[in-house]
Amino acid sequence: MTEPLRLGIAGLGTVGIGVVKIVRRHAALLEARTGRPVVITAVSARDASKDRGVSLGDYAWETDPVALAKRDDVDVFVELMGGHEGPAKLATEAALAAGKDVVTANKALLAIHGQELAETAEAAGRVIRFEAAVAGGIPVIKSLTEGLAGNEITRVMGVMNGTCNYILTRMEATGQGYNVLFDECAELGYLEADPNLDVGGIDAGHKLALLASIAFGTKPAFDNVTLEGIQRIELDDIRHAADMGYRIKLLGVAQRSARGLEQRMTPCLVPANSPLGQLEGGTNMVVIEGDSIEQVVLRGPGAGEGPTASAVLGDICDLARGLRIATFGQPAATLDDAPAARTGLPAPYYLRMKLLDKPGALAKVAAALGEAGVSVDRMRQYGRADNAKPVLIVTHKCTSDMLEHALVGLRDTAVLEGDPVVLRIEEL
Amino acid sequence: MTEPLRLGIAGLGTVGIGVVKIVRRHAALLEARTGRPVVITAVSARDASKDRGVSLGDYAWETDPVALAKRDDVDVFVELMGGHEGPAKLATEAALAAGKDVVTANKALLAIHGQELAETAEAAGRVIRFEAAVAGGIPVIKSLTEGLAGNEITRVMGVMNGTCNYILTRMEATGQGYNVLFDECAELGYLEADPNLDVGGIDAGHKLALLASIAFGTKPAFDNVTLEGIQRIELDDIRHAADMGYRIKLLGVAQRSARGLEQRMTPCLVPANSPLGQLEGGTNMVVIEGDSIEQVVLRGPGAGEGPTASAVLGDICDLARGLRIATFGQPAATLDDAPAARTGLPAPYYLRMKLLDKPGALAKVAAALGEAGVSVDRMRQYGRADNAKPVLIVTHKCTSDMLEHALVGLRDTAVLEGDPVVLRIEEL
Incomplete structure (x- = not known):
């Protein structure tokens, strides 16, 4: 396979320009590794006149990313515009409909419309890759x-x-x-x-x-x-x-x-x-x-020009090498509708609250926790000049249901200023 | 593609048995992810009578791994015997010659014969995958x-x-x-x-x-x-x-x-x-x-049944999904013969030596270092009851050539007991 893989890049912000730079700087390396040239044929961004620090004169320019996505000289549509509606979604759909594979860094688009887009891709025999959407450069x-x-x-x-x-x-x-x-x-x-x-x-x-x-x-x-x-x-x-x-x-x-x-x-x-x-x-x-x-x-690195572009290039190299896999690892039709689990495994919690200077306030807090079955591992109260005294509590392990129950009880005590800060303690 | 991927596993030690367990336990999961059943058809080990804690009765048994590698009902030869010569090498060659892909955990075999085996694989249109050979379960x-x-x-x-x-x-x-x-x-x-x-x-x-x-x-x-x-x-x-x-x-x-x-x-x-x-x-x-x-x-985890078997399964799933790549990432014929660089970037070094109780000993050590251009960042000498006193030196950055030169000079001083322990300080 020595036909070049032809990229159309929509979005010429930090990441888009990072991708352009790598494709140019590492042309020989990419061809050695994937067995074929990886080239950019067309790009798209709103403002063609802006100086982006690299020469883009070799590439066709499309103001409309949907037009870019449909071009005959594009094999892979590289979506680096962002946004979960509007141009990013329209252009991605247009690319899939026109038989292009899609590489994207757009976490919002896939988190919200991923199922629908994966189904569209599979119906068209195309793939969507999104390494750059999660944790930047980390594969x-x-x-x-x-x-x-x-x-x-x-x-x-x-x-x-x-x-x-x-x-x-x-x-x-x-x-x-x-x-x-x-x-x-x-x-x-x-x-x-x-x-x-x-x-x-x-x-x-x-x-x-x-x-x-x-x-x-x-x-x-x-x-x-x-x-x-x-x-x-x-x-x-x-x-x-x-x-x-x-x-x-x-x-x-x-x-x-x-x-x-x-x-x-x-x-x-x-x-x-x-x-x-x-x-x-x-x-x-x-x-x-x-x-x-x-x-x-x-x-x-979770962000930045180089690391994010590195992830985009990883996906592009996969496609150049013919490594193709379903968007979420298995056919979209076989993905489950998992019900949302409201409560996780029991865990200890950290609570910080401000206690009003009222008689028996601390006893009321302790009672509210106890009634919900939440037992206290550690507690500290700090004296302060102002009215509300900070109180810090670390609970023993409890479920989030028990904790919710305790928080309702705490509110009812009417001895707190505002709502407590509640942080789960995650055991690793 | 719904034809099963048929494995022949040679070597039923910890890792081999780990692979058998995963293939059985996760049959449904593997099929969902790869789009086809992943099955074991034959296994090979020296002792068929040994109890390995899992039932192997469903699989054909070959005492000779070369015979396993050639079987018509094997698509992928899984080499988990180890050793860089003998049966592991012979069976790997036989598998490639018979048109099988190879998955191996054998770092010695590939580190020593990798180039030759990669060329053989490519000539046969086959691939060798070896995720489990490096850093256990880490992909x-x-x-x-x-x-x-x-x-x-x-x-x-x-x-x-x-x-x-x-x-x-x-x-x-x-x-x-x-x-x-x-x-x-x-x-x-x-x-x-x-x-x-x-x-x-x-x-x-x-x-x-x-x-x-x-x-x-x-x-x-x-x-x-x-x-x-x-x-x-x-x-x-x-x-x-x-x-x-x-x-x-x-x-x-x-x-x-x-x-x-x-x-x-x-x-x-x-x-x-x-x-x-x-x-x-x-x-x-x-x-x-x-x-x-x-x-x-x-x-x-760098070793152990589960982690190493996980890496083997990763390679197997790639093959089941049709993800195929040259052994070392690019065609074997295009890999360079890189000359060995004898010396790395300059670095500070840690030296520990035992100094004989002779007049002017420490001065001789300092002089030997100085003559080689190695300058001392920190030095400690410990008084001890016995004859040889430990001396600890941390140098400023120097090349390994300068350090070698210094070590020759130190030996010539005849004030050291044995050779110094020399450790590079790696800046990260």
């Missing part, structure tokens, strides 16, 4: 779908939003508060246009939904991901966690049991000396557990 | 060959012998000496029949040669791996390293430069707070660095 989709295909996967976990991990680790390192570091991230360009995609856990939740689909043979079900962002984490939480030998991470966990498929992307306490606990800054980490493999940990 | 061959195919790889490093890492981390944790822990490993069954394969670094060296071939597009060249075992590491070395913020690991490093291909598997000092430094016990870790990916770290 996690490939490892899970192919390398670990002999395993019944028992749990997948991941720290997959570099911005959140940057904020959390910088809070601990510098003693600066969440708001200061949020502003720093905004200045550094680390935040999505809608920052809630990052700090609200949505972006990472999209990634988790994709991993869960592959791991458990289920339809991607982003709507069933329990989402909680890092906005309410305070320096005190980080310090208390550190005192107890933990670190706080925005951690995704997917697990399938008789109760259904549990997917959550929430701030958790993890042991400080575990690989997840040691993860600093913008680096991502995915932990895969299976019945034979025990545990594999993959760590690497 | 490192797949990550490097496929997932990171868009990168020029700049360095590959790995801790890939669990027994050595177990001994080194237990020495630090328990304060027991090398010999005690070596004996413990022998009792626990952690050692190869020839323990030098483990503690001499040969087994890990085989793995490094395979990684280097894929990473740099070169013929596997085990003979060019600089090998040094862990037998001379003493508790003092481990303590001194810890004092300076380092840990000692049997670390493989492969790097290509204008000087050629550098491959070494030697005990090194690595920063204690790096992922490699934090690796405990029998776990393996591979670090891959590329021009776009920056750095990816893969960590997991």
Whole structure:
């Protein structure tokens, strides 16, 4: 097979330009490895006049990505625009309808429309590859779908939003508060246009939904991901966690049991000396557990031009080599509709609340927990000059149902200022 | 494609039986993922009467693995016997000649005869897959060959012998000496029949040669791996390293430069707070660095029934899915003959020597280093009751040539008892 593989690239932002650079710089390497030339024939972006630092004059230019997707001289449509509706979706559908394979970095598109798109692709005899959509440069989709295909996967976990991990680790390192570091991230360009995609856990939740689909043979079900962002984490939480030998991470966990498929992307306490606990800054980490493999940990850059383009190129090389596999690892029609498991395995929880200065307040808190069957492992109360005193509680293991029950009881005591901060302690 | 993929398994030790168990336990899962049944038709081992804990009555039995390899009802020959000559090589050749694909866990066979076997496979239109040969259950061959195919790889490093890492981390944790822990490993069954394969670094060296071939597009060249075992590491070395913020690991490093291909598997000092430094016990870790990916770290179990069988199954699932790739990632005829680079990038070195109680001894040591251009960063001398006093030196960065020169000079001083222990300090 020496026919070139011809790429049409839609979206010439950081990642798109990164892909262009690699295809040019490594033309010989890519041909040696895949056995055929890998070339770009056409590109698409809104503004053709913008200087992007590389010469794009050799490529046909399409203002409309749908027109790019349909071109006869394109074999693979490389979708790097982003967004789960609009042009990205339309162009992906157009590409599949025109008989093109699709390589995409678009986690939102696949987390939300993945099932429908996988069915469309299979009906057309085409494939969609999306290594770059999850955990940047780490070859996690490939490892899970192919390398670990002999395993019944028992749990997948991941720290997959570099911005959140940057904020959390910088809070601990510098003693600066969440708001200061949020502003720093905004200045550094680390935040999505809608920052809630990052700090609200949505972006990472999209990634988790994709991993869960592959791991458990289920339809991607982003709507069933329990989402909680890092906005309410305070320096005190980080310090208390550190005192107890933990670190706080925005951690995704997917697990399938008789109760259904549990997917959550929430701030958790993890042991400080575990690989997840040691993860600093913008680096991502995915932990895969299976019945034979025990545990594999993959760590690497979760974003950025080079790493994300590296993942896109991995998919492109697969297609150039003729390595073709169903979007979520098995035919879309065979993916299960897993019911959402509302409650995970029992775990200890960390609770921080502000207690009003009323007689018997602490006794009421203790009683509310006790009535829900939640027993206390450790408790600390801090005296403060102002009215509300911080109280910190670590529970023994309990189910999330018991905890919900306890939280209702706590609210009814009318001795708390605001709602407690509740963080699950994830045992690894 | 719904025709079953039919396996013939040669070698029914721990890993072979592990593969049998997975194929039976996960028949439905494997068929769902690969789109076709994966079945065992025949097996081979020396002793048919031995109880291996699973029923093998459904499979044809061949005492001769070559006969198994040629059977008409076998599509994939699964070689789990081990050994780089004799039956494993003969049967692999017979399988390829008979038009079978080969899946193997045999690092020695491929490190030594890989080029010849890859050429044979390609001439026959067959493939050899060997994920299980390197770093047990970690999908490192797949990550490097496929997932990171868009990168020029700049360095590959790995801790890939669990027994050595177990001994080194237990020495630090328990304060027991090398010999005690070596004996413990022998009792626990952690050692190869020839323990030098483990503690001499040969087994890990085989793995490094395979990684280097894929990473740099070169013929596997085990003979060019600089090998040094862990037998001379003493508790003092481990303590001194810890004092300076380092840990000692049997670390493989492969790097290509204008000087050629550098491959070494030697005990090194690595920063204690790096992922490699934090690796405990029998776990393996591979670090891959590329021009776009920056750095990816893969960590997991390096041996054992489940993990190794998981890797074998990954390869089998690839073949069942029709994912076929050249043995070392590109056609064997296009692999380079890289000259062996004798010397790596400059690095600091750790030296421990025993100084005889002679006047001016330390001055002679300092002079010998100085004459070779090796400058001293830190030096400690310990007073002891016996004749020879331990001296510990950490050098500034120097080349291995300069260091060799210094070692010759040190020998000529005639003030040392025995040869110095020399460990490279690997910056990560």
